[in-house]
């Protein structure tokens with residue numbers, strides 16, 4: 001009892017030093033504050049520090065270290081295994097840090113760590129600019145960037161990390177530093193794919209690119225044409241201009257308007273694309289695929305502002321669905337692998353379950369394997385399998401399906417996967433395999449900046465002794 005009182009007094013002192021709020025179990029908004037995007041994950045932190053500024057982040061890091069509290073960092077809260085939260089420890093919640101400042105003369109954008117990609121797309125679009133982020137606009141910029149970041153602009157402009165110019169970071173010892181090519185260059189390198197292992201990033205500086213109206217949208221085929229579409233997609237990709245961001249997937253036709261009722265809930269093959277340029281050029285680029293495969297169920301590509309395609313999936317994936325993720329990198333998509341994908345996807349226990357293959361080519365392949373921790377620069381695709389359903393009763397079925405699907409296709413793939421597409425029940429060595437030869441360098445930098453592994457609620461890199 002005496003300990004609990006002492007605890008409360010210490011926590012109260014902590015609260016008094018924050019500009020933001022300290023939320024605890026029992027507070028009326030505790031359940032809302034701890035809820036994560038993935039409804040499958042239910043974590044109960046002791047404290048949630050909703051930071052209002054960098055000073056709050058420094059205070060919170062120092063508090064966690066001094067009180068020996070498990071510490072989690074929450075950007076957008078989208079992480080599959082819920083690594084933006086923890087049980088019994090302290091969550092540094094960055095959701096109030098929302099400032100975005102575009103510098104149109106240098107085409108750069110300074111983004112605070114609580115922004116979603118939609119926040120940034122909104123701000124940059126007014127200037128005819130965009131940064132490569134992911135394909136769902138509610139995803140946090142922080143976690144997405146620190147893991148790598150793939151999206152529609154990736155073929156032309158690279159991963160999100162390839163567009164990172166600078167980051168402000170609160171380190172494990174409470175120091176505030178800037179990381180760039182010229183300041184703390186080792187830390188800067190590690191942030192470009194090494195996840196939340198090295199400190200709390202409070203803001204990012206990105207290179208943006210000219211992007212405004214795009215020719216974009218989904219095309220769906222019946223599942224019976226999946227083999228033809230996936231096979232043709234490989235060659236189509238090789239011939240397509242890099243202005244075309246595109247991916248192929250196996251999913252279902254959503255059971256809702258405006259989708260054709262006859263197809264509601266039926267398994268399908270989809271290609272979803274965004275061409276950064278005039279519609280006529282985009283149509284021409286897509287015609288190479290359309291001419292090579294049977295007619296689709298529907299083709300809803302058209303001209304639209306870039307933020308519209310970025311948010312296209314948002315209504316299908318509201319916060320709180322059950323998600324089970326598996327990822328891999330693919331070197332060669334063979335005919336046998338395509339057959340295996342089609343057979344496994346057909347067993348999906350829910351309409352929302354999907355498999356996507358995101359191209360890893362163009363600008364991504366032009367960056368050296370050791371230029372960033374993201375070492376798999378010579379892959380051709382980043383694959384994600386996601387078991388998704390609104391009902392918690394389906395959780396086990398989603399896990400079973402995801403695991404069986406992954407087990408069947410993994411022999412065709414590379415050893416590691418994209419750290420942002422993994423759960424936390426992966427086999428030992430998976431994180432290491434994902435970084436390949438860069439792992440030892442990451443571990444050494446971790447040893448320098450976070451020797452006691454304060455930042456360990458993540459796809460963890462164990463600190464090497466200094």
Ligand SMILES: Cc1cc2nc3c(=O)[nH]c(=O)nc-3n(C[C@H](O)[C@H](O)[C@H](O)COP(=O)(O)OP(=O)(O)OC[C@H]3O[C@@H](n4cnc5c(N)ncnc54)[C@H](O)[C@@H]3O)c2cc1C
Nearest residue numbers: 075076077078079083084134135140142143144150196201
């Ligand atoms: C619907 C959906 C669509 C997605 N689409 C894509 C996609 O198209 N492309 C893609 O690349 N990824 C995609 N992802 C994966 C996404 O990149 C990861 O889920 C990522 O972890 C989300 O970041 P977040 O900030 O929202 O997550 P959070 O859960 O808040 O954080 C995830 C982890 O990042 C670290 N972290 C977060 N903020 C900070 C910070 N400021 N400083 C230090 N560490 C921090 C922490 O270690 C934390 O454990 C998608 C995810 C979802 C759910």
